[in-house]
Amino acid sequence: MAINSSYDTILVIDDNPTNLEVLHNALGSSGYDILVEMDGLNGIEQAKNHSPDLILLDVQMPGIDGFETCRQLQADPATSSIPVIFMTALTDTSHKVKGFQFGAVDYITKPFQQEEVLVRIQTHLKLRRLSLKLEQQNQDLEQRVQQRTAEVTKTLQELKRAQLQLVQSEKLSVLGQLVAGIAHEINNPVGFISGNLKQARLAMNDVIDYLRLYQTKFPDPDKELQQVAAELDIDYLLDDLPKMFMSMQMGVERICNISTSLRTFSRADADIKVCADIHEGIESTLMILQHRLKAQERRPDIQVIKNYGNIPNIQCHLGQLNQVFMNILANAIDALEDMSQDRSYQTIQHMPNQITITTEFIDDERSVIIRIADNGIGMTDEVKQRLFDYLFTTKPVGKGTGLGMTIAHQIITEKHKGTIAVSSKPGEGTEFVITLPIE
Incomplete structure (x- = not known):
């Protein structure tokens, strides 16, 4: 039943036709919609099908009594929130306590006064409306809290992503500047060495060719030249010197490869x-x-x-x-x-x-x-x-x-x-x- 409904529906469960007629006339004339049942099982089904705003329930009935009927109503999520008022001629305290234990909200003793019944019904219907309104407000508040929590979580995740991007960009930027500077400082002297090595190697080959030719034309040098040649181990030196230049050239190429690898690794990435x-x-x-x-x-x-x-x-x-x-x-x-x-x-x-x-x-x-x-x-x-x-x-x-x-x-x-x-x-x-x- 909607909270702001113009007409409240009351279900009366009583096996006494006279009580039903009296309550039907009294409640109907007060502007309530009335549903009636004469036993507990049918009363439970009626409550499930129509969801009344309040139930007046007789204690002593054939089949299942009012206490068992109330227990089953309270056990079912579809009917557990409907307030139940017991009607009974039993006035001892133990029966009242038992009724409240089964989930009743009030107790009306037979024979009942019409004015008292109406006042009690109005009071509990008002409490039900307030309860439903409070429940709706709690649901709205919970929904807003969940929505706000989701927004905060999303914002936090976005902040984390932004921080990661800043850290990543800063690392790449600093590394890129550092490597670019190192590569520039390395490339200049390495380029100078590499260019001169090529010319020095060509000049060395020319000198070696000249010395080989000189040895061929003058196979019998004097003692002083023979002594110097022996001290220098000139034949080994002429064989090894090209190898030394080759090793230096490989070293220069290795440095160039390292410089290239550094620049490749830390290359500045554009947005595209x-x-x-x-x-x-x-x-x-x-x-x-x-x-x-x-x-x-x-x-x-x-x-x-x-x-x-x-x-x-x-x-x-x-x-x-x-x-x-x-x-x-x-x-x-x-x-x-x-x-x-x-x-x-x-x-x-x-x-x-x-x-x-x-x-x-x-x-x-x-x-x-x-x-x-x-x-x-x-x-x-x-x-x-x-x-x-x-x-x-x-x-x-x-x-x-x-x-x-x-x-x-x-x-x-x-x-x-x-x-x-x-x-x-x-x-x-x-x-x-x-x-x-x-x-």
Whole structure:
């Protein structure tokens, strides 16, 4: 029944026809809609079907009595909120207490006075209206609280995403400026050395050719020249000198490759994606982490196994993807180093630390998949569930911020509309699977 209904409906359940007639006439003349039943079971069904605003219930009836009828009404969610007033000739206190225990709101003793019945009905109908109004207000308030909570939660999530983007952008910006400066300072002297090495190598070859020709034309030098040639070991020197120039040239090329890898890794990403080679990004990341992959005093080198597939260039923010690769690979190295603490050098040589990088192109799904797996200590289910949570970290204070994998998840899912998943078990290693759609 609506709270503001003009007519209240009252259900009268009584097996006495005279009582029913009296109550029907009295209540009807007072403006109420009246429903009547003469036994408890039919009264319960009537209450379910029409949901009256109040029930007048006789205690002593054939079949189930008023107490049992009230109990069943209160037990049913559809009728439990309807106020019940008992009508009975039983006046002892124990019956009244029993009626209240079964859920009645009031007790009218027969023979009843018409004025008293009307006053009691009006009072309880008013209480019911207030109760329904209060319930509606509580529901509205709860709904507003839920709505406000959802708004606050959404705002908090947006603030977290904004903070992650600021942290990520700041890191890439600072790193990009640093690397650009280093690359500029390296490229100038390296370019100078590389250009002069080429000319010096040509000049050296000319000098060697001249000396070889001189030895041919004058095979019998005097004693002083023979003595100097022996001291210098001139034949070995002429053979070894080109090799030294070759080694220097390789060193210069190595420095150029490192500089290029640094610039590739920290490239500034514009708002618009560019077509890039994922393998190039992975290689630049591995180049930067090379010092951590090399053999150390407590362990041999970490083997990197590359199973590169034939994948196309994709539209992406390569600098940000490199940040994802860096976080995953650095965490893999940490896991392998933690595991190495409990193993001897010889044991690790027999069962080497490995990181396996696999890439493939799924033509049917138009996507590129990158798998990065290690045979380290693995993760528990609890760590896996919280791995991408904001500020979650398993590292000691001062070593990890808890932002790395959260940023990685944001870069893959939001920036590239891809997915990143992890599978791991303690002692069985960890594998990250990144799926990037091809736009």
